[in-house]
Amino acid sequence: MANRVSTKKRKWPKVLGIILLALFIGAGAYAYSIYTSLTKAVDTMHQPIDREKSDKRDEEVVLEKKVPFSILMLGVDEREGDRGRSDTMIVLTVNPNLNSVKMLSIPRDTRTEIIGNGTTDKINHAYAFGGVEMSLDTVENLLDIPIDYYMQINMEGFSDIVDTVGGVTVQNDLDFTYEGVHFPEGEVTLNGERALKYSRMRYEDPRGDFGRQQRQRQIIQAVIKKGASLSSLTKYDEVFEALGNNVKTNLVFSEMVDIQKNYKEAAKNMEQLTVSGTGTKIDSIYYLVLSDEEKQRIQTELKNHLELQ
Structure with missing residues (x-):
């Protein structure tokens, strides 16, 4: 059975990573300048997708009406000359009526149908084959729920x-060395290069x-915690520029504001979900295979949370 870790142990601040941006708007004398930099960063981050409305949702999500919604977070390792794969895939379902968030991490090796490619493969290959759109379609098919938004982090x-x-x-809860850098167990301070290796x-x-x-x-x-602190306001331009260069989403500024206004209480009650599967080699390639019962369990839990049942 999947392990569930309460938000007290692994707290995910706010509802979405990008909502930290909205925290800067009311920062006193900095307000107007921060707002200008913020909107510029959001414009850079905004990347609409060419995708038809999901057939798994009858009506369009209207965040002003406090409708439960979902978002796919993609951590993509893109290098020069390589489109990359989505090595991190996290689905968030947010329910303002229950004031709760469920966060499901999908293992990169999960074997599933790649929608739009006509193959069965590791789920993280969907991004390499068809970008964000194919990733969204593939995750929707696996979980049998609509995926309303996405956030891609390079x-x-x-x-x-x-x-x-x-x-x-x-x-850090594991002593290890990676690419010549030692990460001892306990509290570790990281710069950008070390954080990437970690x-x-x-x-x-x-x-x-x-x-x-x-x-x-x-x-x-x-x-997010460091960026939202008052001390970071002295270089908010650099923070917003870095976010704009490395985060993409189909959320627009007004939707971010609606989430901050109508959904922020949900982040105080977050439950992390994981899936259980069997490690299997097929044609000498390792996959994580989910049973039909496990898929049904996860699908039902997320559908109930999105009030689709």
Whole structure:
């Protein structure tokens, strides 16, 4: 059965990573200048997608009406000359009526049908085959729920964001060395380069991809906490520029404001979900295979949370 970790142990600040931007708007004398930089960054971050309305939702989501919604977070490792793969895939369902958020991490090796490509493969390959659109369609098919929004974070450039906030401190629960850098167990302070290496290691971790996902969430959480602090306001231009260069989303500014206004209480009650599967080699390639019962369990839980049942 999937493990569930309460928000008290692994707290995800606010509802979405990008909502930290809205925290800067009311910052006293800085307000107008910050607002200008914020809207510029949001314009850069905004990337609409060419995708038909999901057939898994009857009506369009209207955030002003406090409708439960979902978002897919993609941590993409894009390098020069390589489109990359979405090594981190996290689905958030947000219900303002229950004031709760459910966060599901999908292992990168999950074997599933790649919608639009006519193949069955690792789910993280959907991004390499068809970008955000194919990733959204594939996740929708696997979970049998509508995915309303997406947020893509370029992990290669994420080091820039870490550096602009002056580095981050995380609590490391595994002593390991990766690409020549030693990360001792306990409190670790990281600059951008070290944070990127810290978030990439998985083969030395007995938890495999689950451990790496946890470290990536640690880095993102630490950046948001540091970026939202008053001391960071002195260089908000750099923070917003780094976000604009490395985060893409189909959310527009008005929707971000609606989420901050109507959904922020939900973030105080967050439950993390994981899926259980069987590691299997097919044609010498490793996959995580989910049983029909496990898929049904996750689908039902997320549908209920989105009030689709």
